Amino acid sequence: MERPTPAVAGGLEQLAGPFRRAMREAGASSGFVYLLPPGERVVRLALVSGASWRIAAPWARVTTDDSTPLTDAMRERRLVWVGGQEEMASRYPKMGLALPYEFLLAAAPFTSGTNLWGGAVFLWPVWHPPQLRPRERDTIDAFCRGAGLLLQQASDQGTPLLPASEPQILPPSPSRTTDRGETLEAVEFIERLPMGCWALDLDGRITYSNAAAAELVGAGAAEVMGTRPWESLPWLQGPDFEERYRAAVLSHRPTSLTALHPPDQWLTFHLYPGASGISVHIIARPAGQETPAADGGSPAEPGESARHHSLMHLAATLTEAVGVNDVAALVAHQLVPAFGPQGLALMANDEGRLRILGHSGYSSEFLDRYDGAPLTADTPPTHVLSTGVPTFFASFRDFKRAYPGAVRYGSRDAWAFLPLIASGRSVGALVLSYDQPRPFPPAERAVLISLAGLIAQALDRARLYDAKHQLAHTLQTALLPKALPGIPGLDVAARYLPAGQGLDIGGDFYDLIPCDGADATAVIGDVQGHNVTAAALMGQVRTAVHAYATLGTPPGDVLARTNRLLTDLDPGLFTSCLIAHLDPSRRHARLATAGHPPPLLRHPDGRTEILRLPPGLLLGIDPKAAYPATDIPLRPGTVLALYTDGLVEAPGADIEATTEALAQLLAHAADPTMDDLADTLVHYRGRPEPCHDDIALLLIRATPEHRSGVDDAGHR
Numbered sequence: 001m002e003r004p005t006p007a008v009a010g011g012l013e014q015l016a017g018p019f020r021r022a023m024r025e026a027g028a029s030s031g032f033v034y035l036l037p038p039g040e041r042v043v044r045l046a047l048v049s050g051a052s053w054r055i056a057a058p059w060a061r062v063t064t065d066d067s068t069p070l071t072d073a074m075r076e077r078r079l080v081w082v083g084g085q086e087e088m089a090s091r092y093p094k095m096g097l098a099l100p101y102e103f104l105l106a107a108a109p110f111t112s113g114t115n116l117w118g119g120a121v122f123l124w125p126v127w128h129p130p131q132l133r134p135r136e137r138d139t140i141d142a143f144c145r146g147a148g149l150l151l152q153q154a155s156d157q158g159t160p161l162l163p164a165s166e167p168q169i170l171p172p173s174p175s176r177t178t179d180r181g182e183t184l185e186a187v188e189f190i191e192r193l194p195m196g197c198w199a200l201d202l203d204g205r206i207t208y209s210n211a212a213a214a215e216l217v218g219a220g221a222a223e224v225m226g227t228r229p230w231e232s233l234p235w236l237q238g239p240d241f242e243e244r245y246r247a248a249v250l251s252h253r254p255t256s257l258t259a260l261h262p263p264d265q266w267l268t269f270h271l272y273p274g275a276s277g278i279s280v281h282i283i284a285r286p287a288g289q290e291t292p293a294a295d296g297g298s299p300a301e302p303g304e305s306a307r308h309h310s311l312m313h314l315a316a317t318l319t320e321a322v323g324v325n326d327v328a329a330l331v332a333h334q335l336v337p338a339f340g341p342q343g344l345a346l347m348a349n350d351e352g353r354l355r356i357l358g359h360s361g362y363s364s365e366f367l368d369r370y371d372g373a374p375l376t377a378d379t380p381p382t383h384v385l386s387t388g389v390p391t392f393f394a395s396f397r398d399f400k401r402a403y404p405g406a407v408r409y410g411s412r413d414a415w416a417f418l419p420l421i422a423s424g425r426s427v428g429a430l431v432l433s434y435d436q437p438r439p440f441p442p443a444e445r446a447v448l449i450s451l452a453g454l455i456a457q458a459l460d461r462a463r464l465y466d467a468k469h470q471l472a473h474t475l476q477t478a479l480l481p482k483a484l485p486g487i488p489g490l491d492v493a494a495r496y497l498p499a500g501q502g503l504d505i506g507g508d509f510y511d512l513i514p515c516d517g518a519d520a521t522a523v524i525g526d527v528q529g530h531n532v533t534a535a536a537l538m539g540q541v542r543t544a545v546h547a548y549a550t551l552g553t554p555p556g557d558v559l560a561r562t563n564r565l566l567t568d569l570d571p572g573l574f575t576s577c578l579i580a581h582l583d584p585s586r587r588h589a590r591l592a593t594a595g596h597p598p599p600l601l602r603h604p605d606g607r608t609e610i611l612r613l614p615p616g617l618l619l620g621i622d623p624k625a626a627y628p629a630t631d632i633p634l635r636p637g638t639v640l641a642l643y644t645d646g647l648v649e650a651p652g653a654d655i656e657a658t659t660e661a662l663a664q665l666l667a668h669a670a671d672p673t674m675d676d677l678a679d680t681l682v683h684y685r686g687r688p689e690p691c692h693d694d695i696a697l698l699l700i701r702a703t704p705e706h707r708s709g710v711d712d713a714g715h716r
Contacts (some may be wrong), residue, residue: 011161012046012168014150019120020170022143023049026136028122029103029252029275032056033147034070035110035118035163038155043070043118046163049170050123050275051249052203056167058098067092069107070119077116079108079140083130085446086390090421093453100447102126102251106136108144112152120144125252172202172276196267196282204228204245207277216267216282235262241269248273258285318458323469324348327462328358331430331455336360339448343412343433345370347381348459349426354382357428357459366409379403380417381429388426390449391417392440414438416448420456427460479539484512487520489584491703493674495682497646497695507534507575508644508696509542513549518585521549521558524642524698525577525596537571541619545579555579555592559616559627563594566620575619578642582634584702589640592629594619597645600663604637608667610659640700641666641681646693674699 015033023031030050034043045060064071069092073080082088082105089096104124110117122140154161190197196213198206206224214220217233224232230241236259244257248271256270266285271278321327328346336344343361347354347370356371375382380403384391393399393415399406412433420428430452440448484492494510507527514520523545527538544565548558558579566575578596582589591599591611595618602608616627634640641662648658665684671677682697 011154011159012163014154015147015161016047016168016170018143018146019047020049022120022139023122026122026139027124027128029125030123030250032059032121032167033118034062034120035151035161036064036074036116037162038160041065043074044163045167046118046161047170048167050172050202052201053166053169054203055246055249060167068095069105070121073107074109074116074119077109077111079106079132079137081106081132084126085442086449089446089449090388090390090453093450093457096446096450096453099250100443100450101247102253102442104128104130106132106140108140110144110148110151112148115148115152117148117151120147123250169202196280198224198229198280198282200229200245200271200278200280202249202277204230204242204278206232213282216265216284217261235259244269244271245278248278318454321458321462323466324357324459324462327455327458330458332358332360335432335451339432339444340434341416341432342435343409343431345381345431346428346455346459347385347431348420348428348463349375349385354385354429361433362409369407380406380415381431384417384419385426385429388419388421390419390445390452391415392445394439395437409433411435414440416440416445418448418452420452420459422453422456422460427456427463430455475535479535479542480509481511485514485520487512487514487582487584488518489703490520490582491674491701492522493678493699495678495695495697497682507538507573508646508694509538510642510696510698511542511546512698512700513546515549515581516552518583519552520582520584521545521555522580522582522640522642522698522700523549523577524644524696525575526644526646526694526696527575528573534573537573537575540569541566541575541577545577549579549581554629555581555590556627556629559592559594559619560625563617563619563621563625563627564623567623571620574621576645577619578613580640580642580700582700584634587634587636587702589632589634590629591632592616592627594625594627597643597648597659599643600639600641600666601632602639602641602666604635606667608663610663634702636702636704638702639666639677642698642700643681644694644696646695647682647697649693674701 019031019033028050031048032045032051033047035046036043041064043062043064045056048056062068062071064074069080069082082091084104085096085100085102088099088105103126106122107119109119120140120143151161190210193210194212196216197208197210198213199208201207205226205228207226209221209224217224219233228242230236230238240257240259244255247253248255252273254270254272256268258266258268261267268283268285270281270283272281318327318330321330331346332344335341341361343359345359345362345367346357348357352375354370354373354375354377356367359367370379370381373379373382375386380391393402396408396413399415412435414434414437416432418430418432419426420430432448480496484494492512494512496508496510507525509523509525509527511523512520513523523542525538525541525545527534527541541562544562545558548561553561559577562577575594576596577594578591578599580589580591580599591613593613594616598613599611600608601611611630611632613630614628617625643662645655648662649655650658662681662684665681669677669680671680678697678699681699682695
């Protein structure tokens with residue numbers, strides 16, 4: 001069936017009119033309409049009202065798997081309400097960090113029957129009540145139902161309404177109409193004012209500048225008209241002014257900042273937002289007066305840009321943290337410089353008890369009193385962990401009032417106790433403490449709560465990673481022999497190194513199996529893959545080989561029988577294996593291989609060779625495969641090295657060359673014991689670090705011990 005040709009962007013006017021009416025009736029300050037093209041998993045921005053494309057661009061495309069208010073509303077097919085900055089930070093930490101502004105938000109889906117077409121997002125200023133009014137909800141519901149029916153109808157007619165490459169920016173509705181005379185009077189009035197005045201549109205561009213502004217900033221209207229201040233005036237470049245502009249547009253609250261106009265004039269910019277843009281008043285500070293503190297309602301206070309850069313860097317690096325220790329180290333090393341606490345403690349919920357994962361600025365003795373405390377204890381960390389509600393104490397007086405038994409550490413005088421919530425459950429708590437009283441303004445609280453959410457997600461992933469690695473280590477340990485048996489006439493050593501990536505588990509294995517009399521069978525193998533499936537199959541192969549070898553079955557027959565077993569099981573994985581039947585009393589060994597790397601043989605005089613055994617198919621391919629055997633001498637002092645391909649195989653390396661290098665290393669090694677020799681071989685520099693494949697190594701050396709009646713030449 002041919003896909004309908006997408007409608008032109010102008011077709012969205014069918015949605016634009018109802019959307020603007022819904023915005024007006026709901027009293028929203030900004031709004032965004034998203035559409036989900038048929039068959040796609042990315043919802044795309046189509047209409048914007050009350051904001052600019054510049055502000056909306058980072059959220060122009062959102063995958064339906066992302067955690068955002070809109071995608072949650074679409075998945076759950078219901079309206080989602082976010083009642084403020086702290087709630088946004090708690091529920092959607094990534095958005096809370098990217099949009100650290102004060103506003104309230106509603107998101108609702110477009111549906112018709114079982115079909116999902118997208119959704120709408122509405123924003124209100126912070127002075128809106130904390131809950132959505134019934135009339136506003138009814139307005140949004142009616143608009144979304146109508147939009148769903150409209151989109152369904154357009155699709156049924158073969159002309160679906162689809163977003164353009166860039167969203168349509170709906171112009172603001174004029175607040176009032178004016179005639180030419182009134183407009184000229186307004187201009188004359190502004191020109192007479194002693195303060196500088198700019199008008200910015202919603203995109204941040206200057207649409208008007210009076211004479212006082214030109215004098216103060218040193219740039220006339222002709223120079224700055226149509227430009228953004230932070231782009232056209234070099235001394236305003238940087239994030240501060242742009243952050244103020246974004247905060248004013250999204251929160252609809254006045255804000256201000258102070259900047260130095262070189263060489264020595266400090267100017268204060270007051271931003272007053274409205275539906276159609278922002279009015280900016282510019283005032284010169286008197287000479288010699290210190291720069292005033294910036295408006296606490298905005299996140300972009302002087303010095304805050306560096307803080308936010310550090311936080312965004314921490315957010316990015318947390319995604320790369322592997323284990324719990326990595327998360328704890330990153331938090332301690334990067335959060336302390338960003339927010340300047342004198343103390344930090346990262347805690348986790350461990351089966352109903354509080355555990356300290358990492359800390360900075362505290363003594364271990366002090367934190368020991370909290371480590372292992374039950375979650376039923378009446379302490380701030382257990383309280384935030386059990387309730388999921390952050391707690392801030394601006395001073396020790398406030399702390400003591402809430403917790404009379406609180407113990408003060410040094411001169412600490414302010415605290416933030418933040419729950420770490422991942423997937424709707426508390427996984428831990430973050431404690432920050434400061435030596436000076438701290439008011440924790442709303443913007444700072446929101447950023448801290450957002451960051452706690454990201455730390456919680458990283459900690460949850462890290463604990464799962466650690467648990468998997470512990471499981472992998474336990475499984476691998478159970479499948480490999482705990483110790484090699486003592487065989488008269490043989491000195492042995494073994495090593496196993498997991499791959500540097502993945503679960504630290506794979507299909508490499510080795511074994512030394514005592515047989516009848518003084519004989520033994522040495523086994524080494526490699527099951528394809530590096531996962532639990534490979535490890536499970538490795539356990540089956542090792543068990544089968546062990547059972548056959550214990551009966552004294554010749555190496556070729558052991559491989560043949562194990563091969564038939566694997567082909568019957570049909571695991572979908574292949575296995576290489578090498579078996580050596582060792583007879584120390586006769587100074588003799590018999591070897592057979594199933595596609596395994598060739599063993600190395602060092603003779604008593606130091607001469608070392610690569611044993612090119614007759615090849616055999618990998619186990620699990622052909623049930624009728626045969627595995628010929630090769631006999632070699634095993635005189636005292638002879639060393640037989642069996643290994644898996646991880647020891648000689650590396651991306652871009654010639655395996656023949658690396659095998660030869662390993663043989664030369666064995667030939668010239670002067671290690672006094674087999675354990676020393678095993679360490680030398682397994683860490684040799686012909687292989688890059690870290691290893692990308694598991695490594696198993698089994699070394700066997702014939703010793704002078706032998707049965708009576710057999711001389712050193714192997715004769716009776």
